[in-house]
Each structure stands twice: as C-alpha cells, then as structure tokens.
Amino acid sequence: MDDHLRTELVRFATTLRADGVAVPGDGALAAADALTALDDRGREAVRAALRATLCTRPADEDVFASRFETFWTRVRGGDATYGDDDGVATLDTSAEGVADAPGQMVVDESAVMPGGAGGERSGGVGPSQSDRAGSQYSADGASEQVSLDGVRGDDGAIDDAVAAFTDAVASLPGRRWGRGTGAPDVRRALRRGAATGGVPLPLPERERERSAARGLVFVDVSGSVLDHLDRDVLIGFCHALRRRWRRTPIYFFDTALRDVSGAFDVSSPAAAADVLESTRVEWGGGTRIGDALAGLHRERPERVGRHDTVVIVSDGIERGDTDGLREQAAWLSRRAGRVLWLNPLAADERWTPSAPGMRAVLPYLDGLYAFADTDDLTALADDLKRHGPTLRAADGRGSA
Amino acid sequence: MTAFADATEADVRAAFDGQDYVAGDDVVTTVLLALRLGKPLLVEGAPGAGKTELAKTLARGFDTELVRLQCYEGLAAENALYEWNYTKQLLAVEGADASVDGEHSVFDEEYLLERPLLRALADADDGENPPVLLVDEIDRADEAFEALLLEVLSDFQVSVPELGTISADRPPIVVLTSNRTRGLSDALKRRCLYLHVEPPSFERELEIVERKSALDTDVAAAVCGVVQALRERALRKQPGVAETLDWADALAALGVEELDVATVERTIGCLLKDATDVAEIDSEAIEAALDEARAGTQAA
Numbered sequence: 001m002d003d004h005l006r007t008e009l010v011r012f013a014t015t016l017r018a019d020g021v022a023v024p025g026d027g028a029l030a031a032a033d034a035l036t037a038l039d040d041r042g043r044e045a046v047r048a049a050l051r052a053t054l055c056t057r058p059a060d061e062d063v064f065a066s067r068f069e070t071f072w073t074r075v076r077g078g079d080a081t082y083g084d085d086d087g088v089a090t091l092d093t094s095a096e097g098v099a100d101a102p103g104q105m106v107v108d109e110s111a112v113m114p115g116g117a118g119g120e121r122s123g124g125v126g127p128s129q130s131d132r133a134g135s136q137y138s139a140d141g142a143s144e145q146v147s148l149d150g151v152r153g154d155d156g157a158i159d160d161a162v163a164a165f166t167d168a169v170a171s172l173p174g175r176r177w178g179r180g181t182g183a184p185d186v187r188r189a190l191r192r193g194a195a196t197g198g199v200p201l202p203l204p205e206r207e208r209e210r211s212a213a214r215g216l217v218f219v220d221v222s223g224s225v226l227d228h229l230d231r232d233v234l235i236g237f238c239h240a241l242r243r244r245w246r247r248t249p250i251y252f253f254d255t256a257l258r259d260v261s262g263a264f265d266v267s268s269p270a271a272a273a274d275v276l277e278s279t280r281v282e283w284g285g286g287t288r289i290g291d292a293l294a295g296l297h298r299e300r301p302e303r304v305g306r307h308d309t310v311v312i313v314s315d316g317i318e319r320g321d322t323d324g325l326r327e328q329a330a331w332l333s334r335r336a337g338r339v340l341w342l343n344p345l346a347a348d349e350r351w352t353p354s355a356p357g358m359r360a361v362l363p364y365l366d367g368l369y370a371f372a373d374t375d376d377l378t379a380l381a382d383d384l385k386r387h388g389p390t391l392r393a394a395d396g397r398g399s400a
Numbered sequence: 401m402t403a404f405a406d407a408t409e410a411d412v413r414a415a416f417d418g419q420d421y422v423a424g425d426d427v428v429t430t431v432l433l434a435l436r437l438g439k440p441l442l443v444e445g446a447p448g449a450g451k452t453e454l455a456k457t458l459a460r461g462f463d464t465e466l467v468r469l470q471c472y473e474g475l476a477a478e479n480a481l482y483e484w485n486y487t488k489q490l491l492a493v494e495g496a497d498a499s500v501d502g503e504h505s506v507f508d509e510e511y512l513l514e515r516p517l518l519r520a521l522a523d524a525d526d527g528e529n530p531p532v533l534l535v536d537e538i539d540r541a542d543e544a545f546e547a548l549l550l551e552v553l554s555d556f557q558v559s560v561p562e563l564g565t566i567s568a569d570r571p572p573i574v575v576l577t578s579n580r581t582r583g584l585s586d587a588l589k590r591r592c593l594y595l596h597v598e599p600p601s602f603e604r605e606l607e608i609v610e611r612k613s614a615l616d617t618d619v620a621a622a623v624c625g626v627v628q629a630l631r632e633r634a635l636r637k638q639p640g641v642a643e644t645l646d647w648a649d650a651l652a653a654l655g656v657e658e659l660d661v662a663t664v665e666r667t668i669g670c671l672l673k674d675a676t677d678v679a680e681i682d683s684e685a686i687e688a689a690l691d692e693a694r695a696g697t698q699a700a
Contacts, residue, residue: 024590030439034593037436038429040409048429052593056586058444061596354583387676392636 001032005075009035012071013054015082019067021060027053043072058350157374158233162240164381169213169309172338172388213309214246215336220314222254222287228315228344228372232269235276237377239269241311249303253292255319289318289357290325297331310336313371315345318357326360333364338389342371342380346393353394368393404435404462404529404573415461420611421453422604430595431458440553440574442538442589445597447579448640454597455534455575465523465531467572469516471541477548481558483513507562517549518558524568533572538588539581550588600641602628602696608641613648615656622659623648625693627671630681636674647671659693661686 013028024030034049035041047068055064073080188204219238238250242264249261263275289312296303304310310332318325332339341361345351347370353362362368367389369380383390402411412432416423423431431454434441443451459466469480489506499505514522520533535549552558553574557567576592578584600608602624609620627644639647647670656663664686672678681689 022586022589024586026590030593033437034433037433044425045409045429048426049433051426052430052433052595055596056589056594058580058596352580354580359582390636390676392634392676395636395638 001036005035006032008071008075011074011082012050012067015067016054016060016064019063021054021063022056023054024056030054046072059348158236158377159240161374161377161381162237162244165377165384166213166241166244168381168384169215169340171385172309212246213244213248214307215248215309215311216304217241217248217250218257218292218310218312218314219250219252220254220287220289220312221252222315222317224287224317225313225315225344228347229313230373233373233377234313235273236269237313239264239266239272251292251296253287253289255288255291257292257295287314287317287357288320289314289316289361290320290322290328293328293332294324297328301335304332304335306335306337308336310339311342312339313342313344315343316341316353316355316358316361318355318360322356322360325357326364329361329364333366338366339364340367340369340384340389341365342369343393344370344372346370347372347376351393362391362394365391367391402462405438407432407435407462412461416457419457419461421450421457421461422600422608422611423454424604427454427595427597430593434575434593435573437593438571438573440576440592441595442576442578442584442592443595443597444578444580446599446638446640448642449597449599450641451577451597452534452536455532455536455577458573458575459532459534462529462532464527464529466534467516467520467523467531468534468536471535471537471539471545473540473542475541475545477545478515480515480517480545480548481552482515482518482560485511485513505562509563512560512563517552518566520572520574521552521556521558521566521568524556524570524572530568530570530572533574535574535576537579538576539578539584543585546585546588550585550591553588553591599631599638605641605644609644609648612645614652615648619651619656619659620648621697622690622693623651625696626659626664626686626689628696629689629692630671633681633685635672635677635680637672637677639671643671643673659690661690664690 010028013023017023030053031050034053070080070082184203252258252260264272266272368391370376409432412428489511492506520531524530556571557565559565605624650667650670661683
C-alpha cells in the first residue's frame with residue numbers, strides 16, 4: 001500500500017472519529033487489511049470495505065457516506081477537503097469527474113503497511129482533538145452556562161403544538177379509567193333506583209369529566225440532548241407548558257436537578273431565556289438521570305401525585321448507575337398518573353432504545369415519543385390522542 | 401468447491417445466486433472480506449431482513465456445515481461450549497468401566513457433549529471448508545456471554561480443564577446477527593466486520609420475490625409496491641423481506657391474479673404482525689398503498 005493511500009486512510013479514520021463516528025481503535029489497520037484483501041478496488045468495493053471496518057453503528061452511515069466522497073476524491077488525487085467544523089465535506093467540483101470513474105484506484109499491493117496502520121496510533125494525520133467539530137457530546141462534560149442569545153421561542157407553531165399536546169394529555173383517561181369507560185355507575189344507579197322505589201331504569205353510565213393537564217416536567221439539559229434538540233423549541237415548549245398546564249413545576253437536570261419553574265413565569269419565551277441567562281443556570285454537563293430523580297424522591301416526593309403526568313425530555317444516555325435509575329423510574333411509575341418520555345434521538349428512524357439508561361426505564365414508561373422539533377410534538381399529540389400512550393417509538397421507528 | 405480463503409467475488413456471488421439469495425455489491429464485498437480475512441461478520445438489521453439467511457446461504461453455497469447457536473437471555477457457557485454427560489459418567493463409574501481418573505477416566509472425549517461453539521472448532525479441520533458458525537441474535541444474550549464469546553473469537557480455542565485445549569487450525573467462518581435490541585460492546589464490534597442490512601429497494605425486493613415465490617410478475621410487483629408503501633408508514637413492526645415472502649406465498653397459494661383491496665385485507669395478517677398495525681391499515685390505507693404501488697410500478 002503506497003504512502004498516499006495509507007495517509008489518506010488514516011486521515012479518513014481520524015476525521016470520522018472527530019465527527020463522532022464510533023471507529024474502532026484499530027479501525028484504520030482493519031481497513032488497510034481489507035483494502036489489501038480486495039481484488040476489485042473500484043469505488044463501491046472500497047466503500048463497502050471501509051464501511052465494514054470503520055462503521056459500527058447504522059447511525060454513523062450518513063456521516064460515513066458524506067466523508068467517503070471526500071476520501072475517494074483525495075485518494076484519486078482530487079482537491080477536496082474534509083471541511084472545518086460543519087460536518088460536511090467540501091468538494092472541489094473539478095474532481096467530481098475523477099471521483100465518479102470506477103475501478104481506477106491505484107494501490108501498490110506489494111507494499112505492506114509497516115506494523116499496520118500505525119500512523120494513527122502515533123498521532124496520525126488530520127485534525128487534532130482541539131480542532132474537532134463543535135458540539136460533540138462528552139459523557140464527562142462539565143456543566144457550563146449556555147448562551148441563549150437569539151433564542152426567541154415565540155414561534156406560534158410550538159405554542160400550537162403544546163396546545164395540542166395539552167389537549168391530548170387532558171383527554172387521556174386515568175389509570176383507573178383504563179377499562180371502565182361505558183361501565184355502569186353503580187352508585188348513581190342505586191340512588192335512582194331508591195328514588196323510584198325500585199322501578200327499572202336505564203343504567204346510568206360512568207362519565208368522565210375532562211380535566212386540565214397537570215404534572216411535572218423534567219428536561220435533560222445535558223450536552224448530548226442539546227446536540228439534538230433545538231434550544232428555541234425547548235424554551236418555547238417549557239414556557240407554553242408552564243402556562244397551559246396547572247401547577248406544573250419544570251426541572252432542568254444534567255448531573256443535578258434544578259427547579260427552573262420561576263424562569264418560565266414570564267410573558268414570553270424570550271423573557272424566560274433572559275431569566276435563565278441572568279440566573280446563570282448551567283447546562284450541558286453529563287447525565288445522571290437517576291441521581292436527579294432521586295433528589296426529588298428524597299426531598300420533595302409529594303410533588304408527584306397520582307393525577308400527574310410526568311414528562312421527561314431526555315435521550316436516556318445515563319452516566320450514573322442504571323440500577324438507581326431503574327429504581328427511580330419504578331417509583332415515578334407507581335406514584336404518577338402516567339410517565340411520558342420524549343427522546344430527541346428517537347426522531348432518527350434508526351434509533352432503538354439500546355442505551356443502558358433507556359433500557360432500564362423502558363418497562364416503567366407509559367409512553368415513549370420522538371421530540372426533536374415542533375413537528376415531532378404535533379405528531380406526538382396526534383398519536384397520543386388517537387392511540388393513548390404507546391411505546392411504539394421503541395420499535396425503532398422514531399417519530400410517533 | 402472453492403476454499404473460503406481462495407474465494408473470489410465471483411465465487412461468493414455464484415454461491416448466493418445458486419441459493420437464490422439476492423445480495424447487493426456491498427454484501428458480497430463484505431462477505432468476501434470476512435472469508436479472506438477470517439474475521440467474524442456482524443450483521444445488524446431489522447427482523448426479517450435476511451441476516452440469518454445470509455449465514456445459511458453461505459454454508460449451503462460453499463457446501464459446508466452450518467453450526468447454529470441461538471442466543472437468548474440467560475444463555476450460559478455450558479449451553480454454548482460443552483457439558484459433561486453426567487449420566488453416562490455415573491453409569492460408567494458404577495459399572496467399573498471407567499474411573500474418575502487414570503487411563504479409563506470418565507473425563508474423556510467420549511463423555512463430552514459438544515455444544516455449538518466447541519463443535520464449530522472441533523469440526524473446523526474436517527472438511528474442505530470449515531463450518532459456518534451462526535451466532536444468531538447475539539443481542540438477546542447477556543453481556544457476560546458476550547465476554548465469553550469474545551474470548552472464543554479471539555483465539556478460536558476452548559480450554560477444557562480435564563482434557564486440555566481444543567483449537568482449530570482453520571477457524572470457522574463466524575456470522576453474528578443482531579436485531580439491535582441492545583448495543584453490543586465495542587470490544588466485540590472491534591473484532592468483527594460490520595454489515596448493516598437495510599430493507600431492500602423496490603427493484604431488489606421484486607427480484608427476491610420473483611426468485612422465491614410462484615407469483616406472476618405483475619402481482620409480485622404490486623406486492624412489493626404495497627410493502628414499500630407500508631414501510632413508509634409509522635408502523636410498530638415494519639414488514640421485513642421474510643414477511644413479504646410469506647405474503648407472496650400466501651397469495652400464490654390462493655391463486656391471486658390481481659391484487660385488490662379485499663384480497664389485501666384478507667391476507668394482511670401475513671404481512672403485519674402487530675394488532676395495532678393491522679387495525680391502523682384500513683381499507684382506505686390499503687387503497688392508498690395500492691395506488692402508490694401502481695404509481696411506483698409504472699415509474700419503475
């Protein structure tokens with residue numbers, strides 16, 4: 001394998017890692033072995049070989065596909081760059097014709113990579129850690145104050161979506177109504193019977209009055225969530241929910257739980273963003289959902305009532321102990337009327353609840369939905385109204 | 401029959417074609433690399449996408465044995481590696497045919513029950529090609545079992561304390577499948593070549609149905625069109641290729657010559673395996689899917 005190809009291979013692997021692709025530690029070595037084992041080194045064969053060795057998650061395939069175009073162009077001598085921090089390769093259009101010609105890749109089979117693709121281990125070529133694209137999640141990330149400059153959150157669409165969501169939640173039967181709709185109301189039947197001296201009358205049926213939605217909202221503001229959920233939508237969602245739901249506290253959490261309800265008792269989402277900034281609420285650390293819920297369980301358990309709908313906005317990527325998270329989820333499930341989990345990652349149709357935290361809480365949820373933007377919330381409300389709480393997002397189809 | 405190590409892309413493609421397994425270029429290349437590099441192949445994808453069939457086809461196509469280990473929660477080493485035949489040992493000791501040690505020990509291969517992993521290693525040197533070891537639905541097994549598998553796949557050898565180490569000169573071809581109900585460890589993924597199987601395109605699915613079922617081309621095209629249309633919907637359980645083939649077989653058995661709403665309604669149970677999905681796909685939705693199928697067929 002010639003130096004040029006080896007260098008480009010290492011650069012490609014390094015770039016994928018910087019983009020958050022889960023490239024195995026010896027991925028470049030395996031990729032080099034795979035290329036050496038190929039007879040046909042046409043574009044599609046090379047793509048398949050590199051995908052088999054450098055990709056280990058379906059979610060990474062889009063990034064791989066876009067970066068591969070640059071890799072292929074560079075390997076063919078074209079002038080393309082991987083870009084700086086936008087996650088999209090910048091291609092020199094003059095190289096496109098070259099990139100499209102199959103079967104021309106030049107590889108020196110007689111040369112063997114010394115000790116494998118060791119260049120990568122010794123530092124390799126390509127962007128350094130500090131050059132990496134901006135908002136990559138770090139499980140060890142510390143909380144920091146997040147800039148809310150430009151956050152308006154006053155888009156009417158989010159308010160409409162929250163109104164639909166509120167309507168759907170308010171119209172849900174409580175757990176004791178699960179199978180009782182249309183059943184005879186024994187108490188009223190006895191009263192009427194006694195009043196008429198026992199004359200048979202049509203049996204009165206139980207009727208349920210619609211009640212306002214009430215509950216608690218937990219918003220995971222860890223870095224991994226903020227990478228996938230628009231802050232504008234998030235602030236607008238919390239603000240609208242605080243106004244429309246009755247006595248509904250709003251908590252932010254990453255590694256600690258913070259009651260931020262007061263920040264949303266203002267006239268507009270933009271004002272709420274101002275309050276959050278002025279009170280220096282810190283966001284974007286790692287996630288300890290179990291610890292955050294345990295804090296509430298320990299200090300304010302009475303806040304969760306049997307009529308409450310608990311809404312948790314989180315990706316379920318838990319840094320803490322999943323057993324603890326499971327215990328707290330079970331407690332919430334026993335104590336609250338229902339628990340709805342809105343997961344920003346579930347908007348990707350390839351998502352499945354495979355994160356340990358998500359798997360731990362799944363048995364205790366009444367509903368699991370995608371929530372990455374306003375459309376997801378509208379779809380969620382529609383689904384909730386039509387089918388009641390479901391866990392269908394767990395089947396890997398993202399949006400409800 | 402071509403040896404795995406000498407296989408070419410044409411051999412792999414011929415093996416697949418011979419078994420009527422429709423594989424894209426990416427699948428062929430990845431399988432070829434698994435054969436040449438001797439690395440396990442981890443195949444992920446939705447249920448019914450043809451992951452298990454890939455391993456079966458590989459074994460049949462290269463005329464070698466398929467050793468299958470079906471994973472489940474609680475799968476333990478003794479179910480996967482080996483067990484001693486205690487009853488036989490006891491009878492041998494009681495009948496004085498053998499003793500617990502010495503020349504006629506009951507800890508001999510005669511009393512060993514080989515389970516799939518050990519069998520795949522023990523049989524590896526027998527035929528022209530080593531067996532294909534299918535570790536099916538690895539995501540169902542516990543993480544402890546994954547660690548055990550990791551050890552076996554690293555060295556392709558198993559240590560039986562009473563007997564010694566059993567290893568294979570030619571490691572089996574290992575295919576692991578996962579439905580992604582949980583994430584697998586990075587350590588396991590690192591040792592494998594990775595292949596994610598997506599639902600096929602209309603054209604590829606039509607090719608599969610035409611090869612595998614007795615349906616007319618027009619009906620087969622309508623079937624595939626409807627399936628493609630349904631996959632666009634937010635169903636709880638998306639129909640995989642296996643369901644498409646089940647449905648095609650059912651329609652062929654009923655002698656269906658044209659797909660209409662009533663026929664789809666009667667047979668939709670072959671395609672959708674969730675009551676909520678069946679309830680959601682009413683006659684209106686079926687009509688829409690058939691319209692989409694017709695439009696798609698014309699475009700194709």
